[in-house]
Amino acid sequence: MDTTDLFSTIFSFENYAELLPLVSNSIVAGALLGLVGGLVGVFVMMRDMAFAVHGIAELSFAGAAFALLIGANVVGGSIVGSILASLVLGLMGARAKDRNSIIGVMMPFGLGLGILFLALYQGRSANKFGLLTGQIVAVDDVQLGLLAVCSVVVIVGLALLWRPLTFVSVDPAVAAARGVPAGWLSAAFMVLLGLAVALSIQIVGALLVLSLLITPAAAALKVTARPVLTVVLSVSFAMVSVVGGIMLALAGRLPISPYVTTISFLIYVVCRVIAWQRMRVRHNRDAAEAAVAS
Amino acid sequence: MAFGDRVLWDGLDLDVAPGEFLAVLGPNGSGKSTFLNVLLGLKELSGGAVEVGGQPVTSGSRRIGSIPQQKSFPEDTPLRARDLVALGIDGHRWGPRLFGRKKLNERVDTLLEKVGATRYADQPLGILSGGEQQRLRAAQALADNPDLLLCDEPLLSLDLHHQRAVSSLIHRQACDHGAAVIFVTHEINPILQNVDRVLYLAGGRFHIGTVDEVMTSDVLSDLYGSPIEVFRSKGRIVVVGIPESVEHPHGAGHTDALMAGE
Numbered sequence: 001m002d003t004t005d006l007f008s009t010i011f012s013f014e015n016y017a018e019l020l021p022l023v024s025n026s027i028v029a030g031a032l033l034g035l036v037g038g039l040v041g042v043f044v045m046m047r048d049m050a051f052a053v054h055g056i057a058e059l060s061f062a063g064a065a066f067a068l069l070i071g072a073n074v075v076g077g078s079i080v081g082s083i084l085a086s087l088v089l090g091l092m093g094a095r096a097k098d099r100n101s102i103i104g105v106m107m108p109f110g111l112g113l114g115i116l117f118l119a120l121y122q123g124r125s126a127n128k129f130g131l132l133t134g135q136i137v138a139v140d141d142v143q144l145g146l147l148a149v150c151s152v153v154v155i156v157g158l159a160l161l162w163r164p165l166t167f168v169s170v171d172p173a174v175a176a177a178r179g180v181p182a183g184w185l186s187a188a189f190m191v192l193l194g195l196a197v198a199l200s201i202q203i204v205g206a207l208l209v210l211s212l213l214i215t216p217a218a219a220a221l222k223v224t225a226r227p228v229l230t231v232v233l234s235v236s237f238a239m240v241s242v243v244g245g246i247m248l249a250l251a252g253r254l255p256i257s258p259y260v261t262t263i264s265f266l267i268y269v270v271c272r273v274i275a276w277q278r279m280r281v282r283h284n285r286d287a288a289e290a291a292v293a294s
Numbered sequence: 295m296a297f298g299d300r301v302l303w304d305g306l307d308l309d310v311a312p313g314e315f316l317a318v319l320g321p322n323g324s325g326k327s328t329f330l331n332v333l334l335g336l337k338e339l340s341g342g343a344v345e346v347g348g349q350p351v352t353s354g355s356r357r358i359g360s361i362p363q364q365k366s367f368p369e370d371t372p373l374r375a376r377d378l379v380a381l382g383i384d385g386h387r388w389g390p391r392l393f394g395r396k397k398l399n400e401r402v403d404t405l406l407e408k409v410g411a412t413r414y415a416d417q418p419l420g421i422l423s424g425g426e427q428q429r430l431r432a433a434q435a436l437a438d439n440p441d442l443l444l445c446d447e448p449l450l451s452l453d454l455h456h457q458r459a460v461s462s463l464i465h466r467q468a469c470d471h472g473a474a475v476i477f478v479t480h481e482i483n484p485i486l487q488n489v490d491r492v493l494y495l496a497g498g499r500f501h502i503g504t505v506d507e508v509m510t511s512d513v514l515s516d517l518y519g520s521p522i523e524v525f526r527s528k529g530r531i532v533v534v535g536i537p538e539s540v541e542h543p544h545g546a547g548h549t550d551a552l553m554a555g556e
Contacts, residue, residue, distance in 0.1 A: 225418030
């Protein structure tokens with residue numbers, strides 16, 4: 001493949017106008033996932049649970065693969081898989097250290113199961129690959145409905161839990177003294193997280209959920225500490241990544257995930273550079289003040 | 295109070311008056327943190343009763359404020375100084391903050407001013423120094439004008455200057471408003487000018503009294519069951535000879551180091 005071919009594989013805007021309506025469902029789904037991912041991501045970062053997200057994703061993948069094999073609803077399968085995984089984590093891994101080892105044990109098992117189910121599956125191979133690396137055209141009206149309902153559940157749930165969950169996440173000692181029920185909050189959050197992971201897998205695939213659930217929030221936290229702004233930025237970053245990724249994927253012949261992950265990675269890099277610049281300015285100012293004072 | 299057959303203390307009858315500043319001292323594992331957790335309603339006494347303001351304690355009581363052990367917030371915590379204080383006011387409530395933001399902001403501003411933290415009110419929490427963060431915790435704990443303020447080693451890992459400043463602040467803000475303060479610490483010197491009474495826990499026993507009554511060679515030797523010398527030098531108290539282990543397997547040596555020098 002020469003350079004021109006390579007380029008047209010990645011970007012080709014021929015027939016773009018005709019293709020776009022075909023993926024309108026995917027774009028709506030992508031926007032919803034961006035919203036959910038951006039919101040949940042803020043708590044994933046606060047609670048230091050990036051690894052847990054990855055572990056849940058692999059079990060969600062196993063659930064989806066199993067659903068594919070027996071001809072059941074794939075979204076339903078991945079939701080069952082990830083909620084089971086989240087509950088196990090929530091019940092067994094209250095402490096971060098326990099949690100990490102449980103995830104380390106669960107993750108390869110989930111991935112192995114998923115591969116087993118896919119190997120047994122006799123249908124279209126694009127379906128198989130899509131679960132791992134994402135797909136754009138697979139969202140039909142029924143699935144979109146299911147995605148929308150689950151997204152609403154996650155968003156309403158997070159809105160209710162927001163304040164006490166923030167309190168327990170950043171300041172567990174004082175929150176406990178204030179009588180905030182840390183155990184319940186953590187369990188409820190795990191369920192919401194499981195739902196969010198299961199939804200994300202439908203678009204970006206099991207291997208790349210982190211690009212939706214971690215990267216946008218991590219980028220937002222680099223540039224602001226204002227709670228409201230953090231949420232707004234995290235959600236916008238996630239939406240731009242997914243929707244932008246879908247639109248670009250349409251123009252090439254590649255799966256959607258490289259586009260989504262690249263956009264969210266670039267956003268993160270830009271935010272890091274901004275944070276680094278600011279730190280340098282602050283450092284210089286402090287040094288100047290110290291010089292004046294002495 | 296006991297865990298299994300290990301008795302932390304027994305027959306402790308203590309009445310803390312409003313405005314009183316009580317320091318709780320003792321080696322690691324002597325039950326200082328348990329003492330606070332009992333008052334917070336997070337642990338139950340194995341026998342006896344505990345009351346705050348004439349009522350039995352319940353977990354999450356608004357009449358008790360607490361400042362936890364100094365532990366820095368990670369750099370990317372998505373909160374500003376003022377947001378931490380606001381959580382102290384309404385962080386236990388469900389749902390988003392829809393109404394009353396203006397009133398909340400005013401209250402946060404007043405609290406920040408009380409602890410002298412107005413200058414960095416809008417700074418990210420994660421970049422503030424340990425001393426600045428502890429001032430915010432004090433503001434957070436004072437949010438409800440509590441009757442009782444519990445402090446668990448709030449000065450740990452602060453430098454001497456900040457230790458004095460933070461402890462005087464706690465003393466001024468709480469005791470002058472009629473709240474009792476219970477202050478768990480390894481190190482009595484930074485709070486010496488504020489302390490009314492001392493509760494010293496060690497080896498399953500305790501001693502209560504003023505600093506002069508408790509911090510003596512005789513009392514401490516008796517509590518630890520081995521000879522200990524207490525010196526006074528330039529308004530500081532230096533304790534020498536706390537044994538490496540006081541029937542507790544870990545950490546007593548650490549206490550010794552902290553007590554003996556600043």
